[in-house]
Amino acid sequence: MATLIKHFQIGTRYYSGLSRSVKARKYVLTKYFDGEPKKTDFKIVEEELPELKNGEILTEAEYLSVDPYMRAYMIGYKLPTDMIGGQVAKIIESRNEKFPVGKYVAGSFGWRTHTVCNPSEQPKQIFLPLTLLPELGSYPVSLGLGILGMPGNTSYFGLKEICKPKPGETIVITGAAGAVGSHVGQIGKILGCRVVGFAGTDDKCEYLIKELGFDHAYNYRTSNIKAALKEAAPKRVDCYFDNVGGEISTTIMNHMNHYGRIAVCGSISSYNDSILPKVTILQPAIVFKELKVEGFLVNRWVNRWEEGINANLNWLREGKLKYQERIYHGFDNMVEALNGILRGENTGKAIVKVK
Numbered sequence: 001m002a003t004l005i006k007h008f009q010i011g012t013r014y015y016s017g018l019s020r021s022v023k024a025r026k027y028v029l030t031k032y033f034d035g036e037p038k039k040t041d042f043k044i045v046e047e048e049l050p051e052l053k054n055g056e057i058l059t060e061a062e063y064l065s066v067d068p069y070m071r072a073y074m075i076g077y078k079l080p081t082d083m084i085g086g087q088v089a090k091i092i093e094s095r096n097e098k099f100p101v102g103k104y105v106a107g108s109f110g111w112r113t114h115t116v117c118n119p120s121e122q123p124k125q126i127f128l129p130l131t132l133l134p135e136l137g138s139y140p141v142s143l144g145l146g147i148l149g150m151p152g153n154t155s156y157f158g159l160k161e162i163c164k165p166k167p168g169e170t171i172v173i174t175g176a177a178g179a180v181g182s183h184v185g186q187i188g189k190i191l192g193c194r195v196v197g198f199a200g201t202d203d204k205c206e207y208l209i210k211e212l213g214f215d216h217a218y219n220y221r222t223s224n225i226k227a228a229l230k231e232a233a234p235k236r237v238d239c240y241f242d243n244v245g246g247e248i249s250t251t252i253m254n255h256m257n258h259y260g261r262i263a264v265c266g267s268i269s270s271y272n273d274s275i276l277p278k279v280t281i282l283q284p285a286i287v288f289k290e291l292k293v294e295g296f297l298v299n300r301w302v303n304r305w306e307e308g309i310n311a312n313l314n315w316l317r318e319g320k321l322k323y324q325e326r327i328y329h330g331f332d333n334m335v336e337a338l339n340g341i342l343r344g345e346n347t348g349k350a351i352v353k354v355k
């Protein structure tokens with residue numbers, strides 16, 4: 001591993017004075033997932049990194065993200081392939097004056113410890129654009145993977161641009177205690193809406209109501225969903241932020257108001273299933289209630305990325321947005337962490353502290 005000796009500036013370039021021959025450790029997927037991801041689906045390999053060219057930076061990962069899309073997307077890659085994923089990393093060597101040594105970036109570098117890249121060349125398939133983290137003061141840089149990163153922007157743009165909630169309307173959220181769901185609910189409250197969440201444990205529901213200000217929250221494993229909706233949304237549902245898919249989504253869509261809006265964000269209830277579940281037909285509700293159902297990928301708003309980050313950062317500073325992190329430890333525990341979110345271990349954002 002590289003040793004940081006000293007930083008010095010030559011002209012407009014910033015060098016860290018690293019001893020060379022930096023090796024990255026990275027996860028390579030060698031077998032497609034079958035059910036829960038397994039450690040044996042991966043090999044951890046070492047990769048020698050090249051010297052920096054003009055414009056490039058070398059980063060060292062501090063926090064790696066585990067997100068549901070990692071379970072869903074790998075089937076689309078030819079094996080063997082480097083594992084995908086976001087990370088917050090420190091710049092430890094730089095030949096790019098806009099990205100000086102010591103600053104932090106968030107980027108889609110994958111499950112790896114060190115990365116050489118040119119920030120002005122964004123990869124074609126981006127899950128999270130490479131961005132320099134704003135000054136966060138006393139907030140941890142790991143927020144660049146949560147409320148100030150991809151999940152934060154998923155919540156901000158998904159709710160505002162697709163659900164378009166108006167004050168006084170009722171929003172229902174599934175996966176409500178996770179990174180996206182807990183954030184969507186808080187934005188809903190900021191916008192003056194009635195917010196109802198469904199999550200997987202009583203403790204999570206208590207957190208949503210007592211800490212985050214949700215009006216109602218129900219344990220979807222133990223509640224009667226129809227009865228819960230009648231109680232929590234007596235004027236029916238105007239906006240549904242769907243993180244899970246499946247039968248609960250059909251039930252919620254049948255309880256919506258005329259011209260209701262549904263943001264289809266994900267369908268985590270089926271990500272580990274090889275045979276996709278069948279659910280009750282949705283079209284009658286969509287037609288008779290004239291619902292607007294729209295799926296989205298957050299990178300639709302890549303050109304407005306900073307707007308979302310700044311809005312969330314302002315709300316955080318104003319005390320209107322709270323967060324929780326479930327921190328796993330160690331680069332070797334990435335698979336355990338990924339399975340953790342698929343099993344519902346997390347409240348808020350799940351991340352891995354590399355060292």
Ligand SMILES: NC(=O)c1ccc[n+]([C@@H]2O[C@H](COP(=O)([O-])OP(=O)(O)OC[C@H]3O[C@@H](n4cnc5c(N)ncnc54)[C@H](OP(=O)(O)O)[C@@H]3O)[C@@H](O)[C@H]2O)c1
Binds near residue numbers: 199299341345347350
């Ligand atoms: N479209 C986009 O651009 C975009 C971007 C980011 C995320 N997403 C999607 O948004 C959703 C939430 O992502 P996230 O990052 O916020 O993850 P997350 O909610 O922090 O973590 C996943 C949560 O899903 C819940 N879950 C697991 N299995 C479930 C099941 N069978 N039924 C219902 N809930 C289940 C678990 O909570 P419980 O204890 O409540 O079960 C778990 O904590 C996912 O579907 C993800 O794919 C989409």
